[in-house]
Amino acid sequence: MTEVPFIAIEGPIGIGKTSLAKKLSVHFNFHLLREIVEENPFLGKFYNDIDEWSFQTEMFFLCNRYKQLEDIEKKYLDKNRAVIADYHISKNMIFAKRTLQDDKFKKYEQIYHILTKDMPVPNMMIYLHASLDTILKRIRMRGRDIEQNIKPSYLAQLAKDYEDYMNEFEVLHPDIPVIRINGDETDFVKHQDDLDTIIQHVGRQLNNHQVISK
Incomplete structure (x- = not known):
C-alpha cells in the first residue's frame, strides 16, 4: 500500500527539530508544519513556576x-x-x-484521547537525541528569552522521558520506521555531509515503505 508521506521529527527542547524539518521540507518539497511555541502566552510563566502554570501551558499546546x-x-x-512536521502530537503526553x-x-x-482519536498518524519518525551538555549549548545558541530560565535538571529528565517514549513507540508501532540521530555526533546545520547522510536515510525509508510524494 502506498502512503502519502507524513514525517514527524521529535526530541527534547533545543535539539534542532525545526532546523532539520526546514531542510528536509526544502529537499523533498514537502509541506512544513511547525509547532506553535513562542505564541503560547503561558510558556514564560511555566519555566519560572512549573507547578503553577503547567495545566494552562499544556492545554494551550x-x-x-x-x-x-x-x-x-x-x-x-x-x-x-x-x-x-517538527513535532508529533503525542509529545503532549511526555x-x-x-x-x-x-x-x-x-x-x-x-x-x-478525545481530541487525538481520529488524528492522522505519521508514517515515519525522526528522533533527535543528545547529551545534556549539547542540549544546553543549542538552547543558548538560539537565544530564546523564554527558555533562559529552564532548569538543567528539567531538561535532563525530559531527555530521559523522550528516550523512554521512543523505545515504547517502536514497540507499539513496529510498522512505523524510526530514524535515530545522535546530536552529539551529528551537526546537520554546520556540516552538509551530516545533512546529506540524513537525507539519504530518509529517502531509503520512503522507498522501502512505499511512501511516495504526489
Missing part, C-alpha cells in the same frame, strides 16, 4: 496542535500532499506526565 493537525489533514494529506499533578493529569489525559 494541545488545542493548538489539534487544530494544526486538523487543518493539515484536510488541506494536505487528504489531497495527497506530503507533510513534514510533558503532561512530567509536569501535571495526578488529578489534573487525569483530566488532561481524557481530553487528549
Whole structure:
C-alpha cells in the first residue's frame, strides 16, 4: 500500500527539530508544519513556576496542535500532499506526565484521547537525541528569552522521558520506521555531509515503505 508521506521529527527542547524539518521540507518539497511555541502566552510563566502554570501551558499546546493537525489533514494529506512536521502530537503526553499533578493529569489525559482519536498518524519518525551538555549549548545558541530560565535538571529528565517514549513507540508501532540521530555526533546545520547522510536515510525509508510524494 502506498502512503502519502507524513514525517514527524521529535526530541527534547533545543535539539534542532525545526532546523532539520526546514531542510528536509526544502529537499523533498514537502509541506512544513511547525509547532506553535513562542505564541503560547503561558510558556514564560511555566519555566519560572512549573507547578503553577503547567495545566494552562499544556492545554494551550494541545488545542493548538489539534487544530494544526486538523487543518493539515484536510488541506494536505487528504489531497495527497506530503507533510513534514517538527513535532508529533503525542509529545503532549511526555510533558503532561512530567509536569501535571495526578488529578489534573487525569483530566488532561481524557481530553487528549478525545481530541487525538481520529488524528492522522505519521508514517515515519525522526528522533533527535543528545547529551545534556549539547542540549544546553543549542538552547543558548538560539537565544530564546523564554527558555533562559529552564532548569538543567528539567531538561535532563525530559531527555530521559523522550528516550523512554521512543523505545515504547517502536514497540507499539513496529510498522512505523524510526530514524535515530545522535546530536552529539551529528551537526546537520554546520556540516552538509551530516545533512546529506540524513537525507539519504530518509529517502531509503520512503522507498522501502512505499511512501511516495504526489
